[in-house]
Amino acid sequence: MASIKLSVRGHVAEVLLNRPGALNAIDDEMDRALAAAWERIDGDPDIWVAVLRGAGERAFCAGGDIAVPPTGHDGLSFGGGLTGIGGRLRRLRKPLVCAVHGHVLGLGFELAMCADIIVAADNTRFGLPEARAGIIDHCGVVHRAVRQLPHHVAMAMIVASETLDATRAGQYGLVNEVVPFESLDTAVQAWIDKILRCAPLVSQAAKQATLDGLNTSLEGALAARYQLIDLYSRTQDCQEAMRAWKERRTPEWKGR
Template identity: 65%
Template sequence: MALIETSTVGHVGYITLNRPQALNALNEEMDQLLGAAWDKFETESGIWVIVLRANGERAFCAGGDMHAPPTGSSGLSFGGGITGIGGRLRPISKPVICATYGHVLGLGFEIAMCADIIVAATTSRFALPEARAGIIDHCGVVHRAVRQLPHHVAMAMILAGEPLDAAQATHYGLVNEVVAPDCLEHATTRWADKLLACSPLAARAAKEAAIAGLEGSLTEALSGTYPGIRRYAETRDRTEAIDAWSGRRKPHWAGT
């Protein structure tokens, strides 16, 4: 049984956590396989959108496996490199959708927050159990929590292990949509279709600029220059955008 499954449908690459008997908790093998999956879809030009999901009924991901936790031995940070915890960060330039349900804990919560779009089943329960369990190490998850949630909400999660249900997560802007569990796949596909309607190269350029701009003040972000946007100006998609606008038709993106 593959602990991390990958598949493609058109321009969408799917990465599936597949260790439901352990609540999809990440061990060293899963972490390395997840890193390979991110690398696979990041480098395939035909993949425009990446979806992270999980198998099982109880948990999207219960965090790191306490019996055999990821070690970062590959040199990448945990979560296959996307979290920045414990090693080298692997930036993902393409839009990432995360579909959650059940327990979304610790490292699992961190991975979900690395996505650009989060679609949550009503059963989703987001929590940081580190303080309550008395176990904390790199604690990268707290830095994303205080940036993506209101300060006091994040601190209640960090200091008291206070969970957020799906409705609360939506209220605080953590997730984009909450749906019934049996609608999660459909809703995720709908979000993927929204992203596929956009120029994949324009979306990647915009994501690069948005994330890079967060590293400084608003004034610095506004006055900065971004390589992705400069590169986009010379692409077929940019030409197609102008032609489609002039012809009053829908654009046909090439992604090149």
């Protein structure tokens, strides 16, 4: 059985972590498969949005597989390079929606935080079990957690392995939406539809500018030039946006 399943439907690519018997823990095979999936998604101009899910009902992802741990490869880090820990960070250019449920632990928690939008089922529990288990290696999740959560909430997870349920995650802004488990697919589709109504090249350019700008001061971010934004003015979609505005109609995006 493949460790992940990659499917493309229209302008949407879905990546399914597919080791439900192991709570979708990431082993070296899955790590390499994820790298290949991100490569295909970013390399296909007809893919405008990516969705990341976990198979089964018990867990989105229980972290790294201790028995066969991911090692990183080709200079990339864990999670196919998205996490940036243990190697080079790969920023996915396309918007990424992550659907989480059940256990979201360690490396799985980190992988979810790499997404642009997180939709959580009401049975979701985020956790960092490293301190309680007495195991730590790289542990890049702490750097994202302390940036995406209130300081003391993150520190309780880091030093005391305190878990965080979906309701509190929503209150702290870690996730965009909390829904009943049986409504997770519907909620994710609603976010996909919202993104698909937007100009795909604008979404990609704005994402790049936002993330690159976080690496510097506000003054530096405001003064910088961003490649994808500069290139957008020469695209078919930019011209279509102007025509649609003048004709008072909904634009028809091509992603070109």
